[in-house]
Amino acid sequence: MTTDNTNKRSSAFEYAPAPESRAIVDIAPSYGLFINGEFTEAADGKVFKTVSPASEEVLAEIAQAGPEDVDRAVGAARKAFEKWSALPGSERAKYLFRIARIIQERSRELAVLETLDNGKPIKETRDADLPLVAAHFFYYAGWADKLDHAGFGRRTTNGHSGRNPRPLGVAGQVIPWNFPLLMLAWKIAPALATGNTVVLKPAETTPLSALFFADICRQAGLPKGVVNILPGYGDAGAALVAHPGVDKVAFTGSTAVGKQIARTVAGSRKKLTLELGGKGANIVFDDAPIDQAVEGIVNGIFFNQGQVCCAGSRLLVQESIHDELLDSLKRRLSTLRLGDPLDKNTDIGAINSAEQLSRITALVEQGEAEGAERWSPACELPSSGYWFAPTLFTNVTQAHTVARDEIFGPVLSVLTFRTPDEAVAKANNTPYGLSAGIWTEKGSRILAVANKLRAGVIWSNTFNKFDPTSPFGGYKESGFGREGGRHGLEAYLDV
Amino acid sequence: MSTAAPHALADVTASDSTLRRFLHGLPGVDAVGLEARAASLGTRSIKTTAKAYAIDLAISMVDLTTLEGADTPGKVRALGVKAVRPDPTDRTAPAAAAVCVYPDMVATAKAAVAGSGVKVASVATAFPAGRVPIAVKLADVREAVAAGADEIDMVIDRGAFLAGDYLKVYDQIVAVREACATDARLKVIFETGELSTYDNIRRASWLGMLAGADFIKTSTGKVAVNATPANTLLMLEAVRDFRAQTGVQVGVKPAGGIRTSKDAIKFLVLVNETVGDDWLDNHWFRFGASSLLNDLLMQRQKLATGRYSGPDYVTVD
Numbered sequence: 134m135t136t137d138n139t140n141k142r143s144s145a146f147e148y149a150p151a152p153e154s155r156a157i158v159d160i161a162p163s164y165g166l167f168i169n170g171e172f173t174e175a176a177d178g179k180v181f182k183t184v185s186p187a188s189e190e191v192l193a194e195i196a197q198a199g200p201e202d203v204d205r206a207v208g209a210a211r212k213a214f215e216k217w218s219a220l221p222g223s224e225r226a227k228y229l230f231r232i233a234r235i236i237q238e239r240s241r242e243l244a245v246l247e248t249l250d251n252g253k254p255i256k257e258t259r260d261a262d263l264p265l266v267a268a269h270f271f272y273y274a275g276w277a278d279k280l281d282h283a284g285f286g287r288r289t290t291n292g293h294s295g296r297n298p299r300p301l302g303v304a305g306q307v308i309p310w311n312f313p314l315l316m317l318a319w320k321i322a323p324a325l326a327t328g329n330t331v332v333l334k335p336a337e338t339t340p341l342s343a344l345f346f347a348d349i350c351r352q353a354g355l356p357k358g359v360v361n362i363l364p365g366y367g368d369a370g371a372a373l374v375a376h377p378g379v380d381k382v383a384f385t386g387s388t389a390v391g392k393q394i395a396r397t398v399a400g401s402r403k404k405l406t407l408e409l410g411g412k413g414a415n416i417v418f419d420d421a422p423i424d425q426a427v428e429g430i431v432n433g434i435f436f437n438q439g440q441v442c443c444a445g446s447r448l449l450v451q452e453s454i455h456d457e458l459l460d461s462l463k464r465r466l467s468t469l470r471l472g473d474p475l476d477k478n479t480d481i482g483a484i485n486s487a488e489q490l491s492r493i494t495a496l497v498e499q500g501e502a503e504g505a506e507r508w509s510p511a512c513e514l515p516s517s518g519y520w521f522a523p524t525l526f527t528n529v530t531q532a533h534t535v536a537r538d539e540i541f542g543p544v545l546s547v548l549t550f551r552t553p554d555e556a557v558a559k560a561n562n563t564p565y566g567l568s569a570g571i572w573t574e575k576g577s578r579i580l581a582v583a584n585k586l587r588a589g590v591i592w593s594n595t596f597n598k599f600d601p602t603s604p605f606g607g608y609k610e611s612g613f614g615r616e617g618g619r620h621g622l623e624a625y626l627d628v
Numbered sequence: 629m630s631t632a633a634p635h636a637l638a639d640v641t642a643s644d645s646t647l648r649r650f651l652h653g654l655p656g657v658d659a660v661g662l663e664a665r666a667a668s669l670g671t672r673s674i675k676t677t678a679k680a681y682a683i684d685l686a687i688s689m690v691d692l693t694t695l696e697g698a699d700t701p702g703k704v705r706a707l708g709v710k711a712v713r714p715d716p717t718d719r720t721a722p723a724a725a726a727v728c729v730y731p732d733m734v735a736t737a738k739a740a741v742a743g744s745g746v747k748v749a750s751v752a753t754a755f756p757a758g759r760v761p762i763a764v765k766l767a768d769v770r771e772a773v774a775a776g777a778d779e780i781d782m783v784i785d786r787g788a789f790l791a792g793d794y795l796k797v798y799d800q801i802v803a804v805r806e807a808c809a810t811d812a813r814l815k816v817i818f819e820t821g822e823l824s825t826y827d828n829i830r831r832a833s834w835l836g837m838l839a840g841a842d843f844i845k846t847s848t849g850k851v852a853v854n855a856t857p858a859n860t861l862l863m864l865e866a867v868r869d870f871r872a873q874t875g876v877q878v879g880v881k882p883a884g885g886i887r888t889s890k891d892a893i894k895f896l897v898l899v900n901e902t903v904g905d906d907w908l909d910n911h912w913f914r915f916g917a918s919s920l921l922n923d924l925l926m927q928r929q930k931l932a933t934g935r936y937s938g939p940d941y942v943t944v945d
Contacts, residue, residue, distance in 0.1 A: 145908045146681065146900045151673035256671065424865050425661030460872075468901050477673035574656040594658045 148470075151477045153255045158246045160341065163194040166202055166364065167347035169209035170357030176201035181366075183340055186252030186483040187474050187518040195340050198365035200372040203332070206361040207378040210303040210330040213358030218300045218328035222278030229274035229325060231353040236267045239349070243342060245475070247314055250341040252483030252519070253437050254474045261436075265599055266318040269617075272601035273322035276622060280327060283619055285628035298626035300328030301404060302380030307370040307394075308343075309386045310336035310485050311440040311541075316385050317343055319605075319616045321360060327625040329381065332361045334373055338486045340364035371397070379403060381625060385442070388539075388565075388610050406614025406624045408442065408606060410539040411567030414560035415445030415596065416582065418553075419454045421572035425594065427461045430545070433570060433596035435469065435523055438484055439543040442611070443568035445596050447536060449556050452549045459527065459547065466523050467510040484519040484542065493521050493542030500526050500535035505546070531562055539565070553578065557585045566608025570596045589615075636874045641838060644795040651794060651834060657826035657862060666857035669901055670894045679893070683928050684722050686892040686920075687714060689910045691749055691881065693728040693918045694945075695756075695849070704733045706945050708740025715925050715942065718932070724921060725910040726779060730755070731768055734775035749779035749815070753804060756819075756848035758783035762800055769807040780808050781815040783848060784832065786822045794835055801839035815843035815881055815914075821853035829859055833866035836878075843879035849916060854884025857894060864902040877906065883916025889927040892920055 163180070165172035179197040184190060198206075217225070236243065243266075244258035251258075276283065285298040304324045308316040313335055324331050335343035347362045363369055367390070374382050374394050384394050385408040398405045415433050417426050433445025450458050474482035484490040501507050505526040514520040521542055529536050529546040536546045550556040560569055569588040571579050579593040589607045592598060599605070604620035606612060614624050640650040674682055692711045694703060707727050715721035726747035727737045737748045750772040753765040769780055782804050788796045801816055808814050816836040820829050836844045844863055847854040860882040867878045880899075886892055892915060899907050907913050922942045929937045 145905045146685070146896065147678060148672065148674060149676040149678040151675045260671070420656065422658040422661065423655040425658040425665070428661055428665050477671075574658075594661060 148478050150473070152473060152475045153245055153248075153477060155245060155249070155475065158242045158249070160193055160246070160249075163196075164340070164344045164364070165196045166198050166206070167344065167360070167362040168202065168206045169213075169361065170351065172347070175199055176205070181337060183250060183338065185249050185518075186338075186485050187515070189517050192249060193341065195344075195364045198334065198363035198369040200368075202363055202365075203369060203372040203376055206332045206363055207303055207305070207373070207376050209358035210332050210361055211378050213356060214300075214302055214330045217330055217356060217359050220328070222280060222328075225325060225328065226274045226277035228353055228355050229270050229277060229322065232349060232355070233267050233270035233274060235349050235352055236263070236270060240264075240267065243314060243345060246345060247342050248474045248482070250339050251310065251313060252474055252485055254479040254482040255477055256479065257437060257482075262312060262315050265601070266314050269315075269318040269322045269601045273326035273621075276323075276619075277326040280622065280626070283622050285623060285626055298327075298622075298628045301625060301627055302329060303378055304329045304331050304381040304383060304625065305373040305376065305379035306331060306333040306383045307373065307386065308333065308335055310339040311437060311442070313339040314342040314346065317346055319385075319621075320383055323616070323621045324383075324625050325359065327622055329625050330359045332363060332373060332379070334363045334365055334370050337364065337366045374398065381405075383614075383624065384408070388612075391612060404624065406606075406616070407612035408614070408616065409610060409612040410541075411442045411444065411565045411607065411611050412447055412537065412539050412563045413443055413445045413565075413568035413570070413588065414447045414449050414563070414586075415570040416449045416550075416556045416560060416572065417451060417454070417458060418556075418571075418573040418575070418578065419451040420574045421454075422574060422594065423454070423458065423461060426572040427458070427465050429570060429572065429594070429596040430462060431465055431469070434545045435481060435543050436597050438481060438521070440485060440489070440541050441597065442539075443590060443597070443605075445568065445570050446540060446545060447560075447563075448545055448547045449559055450547060450549050451556075452551050455549050459525075462525070463508065463510070466525070469510070469523055471512055471520070471522065472515060481523060481543065484521050487519055489541065490519040490521060493540055493544065496535065496538060496540045496542075497524060497544055500529075500533060500544075500546075503533050503535075505529045505533050505535055531559060537563065553582060557582060561585075561587050564610040567606075567611035568592070637838060641795070641798060644793075647794045647798065647835075648792065651831040654830055654834060657830055659826050662826055662862060663858045666861045666898065669861070669897050670857055672894075672897045674893050674897070680928075680931050682893045682896050683889055683924050683931070685908065686889070686896060686915065687924050687928070688722040688725060689914050690724040690921050690924070691726045691728045691883075691914050691916050692724045692921055693849070693883075693916055695728070695730060695751060699730065699733060701733070701736045703945060704729055704736045705740045706943075708737050708746070710921070710943055710945070711746045712741055712744040714921055715928070717941070718929070721925065721928060725914055728781065728916065731772035731775065731777070734772050734777045738776040747778040748776060749781055750775075750777040751781045751783075751848075752777075753780075753782040755781070755783055756850040758785055759787070762803060765800070766803060766807050769804055773808060773811050777812050779813045779815060780804065781817055781845060783817045783819060784836070786819055789823065789828070789832060789835075794831075798835055798839045801836060801841065805840040813842040814840070815845045815879075816841040817845045817848055817883070819848055819851060820846045820855075820859045821851040826859070826862055829862055830866055833863050834870065837867070837870045837876070841878060843881050843914070845881040845883055845916065847884045849884030855882030855886055855916070857898060860895060861898050861902060864898060864907070867907070868903045877912065879912040879914065880907065881914040881916055886915055886917050887919050888923050889920075892924065
């Protein structure tokens with residue numbers, strides 16, 4: 134099967150640039166740490182710069198938290214905990230609903246801000262991130278006064294035995310740069326709903342939306358100290374995790390850092406949840422709805438430039454349709470639009486940082502050196518900023534590095550299989566277990582295969598769909614604990 | 629009979645069972661995914677020069693249609709003149725692709741567009757239900773072609789299709805194709821709203837193309853659900869795959885319910901990102917519409933003057 138328009142960009146109908154206006158967001162030249170309801174400088178006066186990955190333009194100067202600031206913030210959170218946890222659930226819900234509504238009202242502003250700071254397309258921040266952020270606050274606001282009925286505590290008829298779930302105390306939370314505001318929402322919404330207070334460290338490359346969120350907390354009249362935001366580097370994260378005043382640690386990020394955190398927390402009374410790396414298998418059977426599978430594959434690995442821990446980065450295709458599917462996939466990739474993330478028509482934005490770009494580049498070069506076949510559509514990369522063209526590797530085997538290591542970039546490794554058993558064996562043959570996808574028109578096969586896959590989330594005939602009601606988390610080196618849904622409450626409750 | 633299928637797929641139409649096996653062996657359609665893709669393409673932001681280009685392209689793709697029992701020669705003449713020169717105040721506006729009328733109005737329409745290059749399309753084959761004997765359908769087609777129709781829009785026998793009698797539908801399309809001879813291009817209307825599933829729409833698309841359709845068309849405009857971004861996307865995927873397999877290019881015509889420039893541009897985006905340049909002209913893509921043209925003209929005037937004109941600045945029919 135051949136197609137004429139593979140690798141050809143449309144010329145008759147070129148879309149004119151349609152940039153979203155930056156005017157809606159007012160970025161100050163500098164920002165402080167948010168401790169006890171106030172913006173404040175770092176104790177040692179250190180600052181760092183955050184840049185726009187699409188242009189390398191400096192957006193703002195940010196106070197950089199150190200151990201002393203962590204101590205202050207944990208102290209503020211501990212003090213606030215007494216009052217906050219004593220509030221009736223319905224009162225806490227009011228604050229959360231208010232935050233959710235403010236997020237909706239300011240969603241365009243936050244979307245533009247997130248796109249500037251992270252490099253992801255405005256299409257994604259506007260249509261995926263921000264609606265989900267608001268939805269998470271709405272969802273957990275709804276739980277705040279129903280914790281006794283969430284199924285964790287025991288209610289008895291005589292009132293003497295059993296107890297209702299209680300908050301843990303101060304939650305120390307460290308989040309990554311790929312979905313800065315969404316990861317903040319996943320962490321903060323359930324923590325507050327269950328009566329905990331929070332010290333959160335956003336990633337050093339994407340601190341801005343968390344600082345805007347601090348402003349939203351003030352706008353919502355949230356009591357001082359309930360939420361504290363400490364932008365900074367890994368040392369601040371390590372200090373937060375190790376701080377004796379922290380009762381609960383939640384981390385989303387790399388498996389390597391997750392292991393360090395587990396070592397730090399081991400033996401303490403702290404509760405821990407980890408959401409770590411992944412190398413998700415996307416399994417396409419020969420009776421799959423091909424056109425929709427192609428969309429799902431694209432969405433699975435090129436959404437957010439592939440910088441998604443649950444990305445479908447390993448495509449397992451049934452041998453009989455390999456060529457046909459690859460033709461379709463290549464044709465589809467040729468229509469992806471890479472460029473200015475603020476352009477409403479952009480599908481692929483910038484890689485978050487120079488550091489991440491070099492990591493992707495190194496892994497891709499290793500893939501080539503190991504003999505996998507590399508392909509990218511004809512694609513012009515902007516001259517400034519951090520960019521990587523959507524990339525496919527074919528002729529990949531389980532022994533290739535690109536089939537084993539998490540690349541965290543727009544790079545898809547294509548493998549084949551002949552039988553469902555082989556598909557399952559290959560899909561499970563990874564140290565990770567966060568996500569998987571199954572594409573087939575046969576319902577019984579979806580259920581049979583899903584039952585055998587060891588992954589926290591399994592999508593069938595779709596990929597990368599998120600909802601606050603649905604728990605998310607991993608197996609094996611992808612971490613433990615669940616975020617989202619009723620399960621997400623458990624991590625913040627003494628049950 | 630049954631000889632129209634392109635060489636590469638000649639065996640497919642050998643019997644009822646081979647045809648059924650082939651059509652049911654086509655890849656399935658996941659409705660949620662299809663609609664999500666169509667919706668996401670609908671969010672493309674088309675501005676300035678691209679918008680001006682798209683509006684003119686859409687105007688040139690309109691099959692200006694009147695299919696009322698109350699049609700008069702006067703109305704058809706007015707339609708023909710309008711198709712040739714859509715905006716009397718601005719001669720730079722392109723002509724529409726065709727006027728689409730009932731067979732008894734073909735001669736009138738033909739006279740109205742004479743010498744302009746605008747085509748006359750006619751909905752023969754007992755439009756819109758198609759529930760008459762094949763002999764009557766063929767007679768309908770022959771009369772329309774004899775009266776000068778450049779294009780025939782035929783409805784398929786949905787009853788036979790839904791009953792799984794694919795070969796009957798196929799044979800009828802082949803017969804109509806032969807009745808058109810080389811004088812008229814054949815557009816095959818599936819009435820997608822009555823086929824009810826996307827799998828059926830894909831099968832019907834392939835059935836029509838195997839039987840020699842020059843165009844596949846969503847609907848008559850006479851039922852509740854007509855052209856949608858999703859069913860048009862699906863048909864575009866079908867013509868793309870059909871060309872890849874046989875080398876034969878087939879046109880696509882969404883019809884019914886496309887009323888605004890914004891809608892039309894969304895359909896053009898579907899064409900652009902699914903099949904690309906090769907289908908982006910009125911030989912391969914059409915809009916079956918009656919009220920769309922006026923909205924396109926008003927948007928065109930808005931782009932030219934910076935102000936909205938209003939319905940009194942375009943002609944009523």
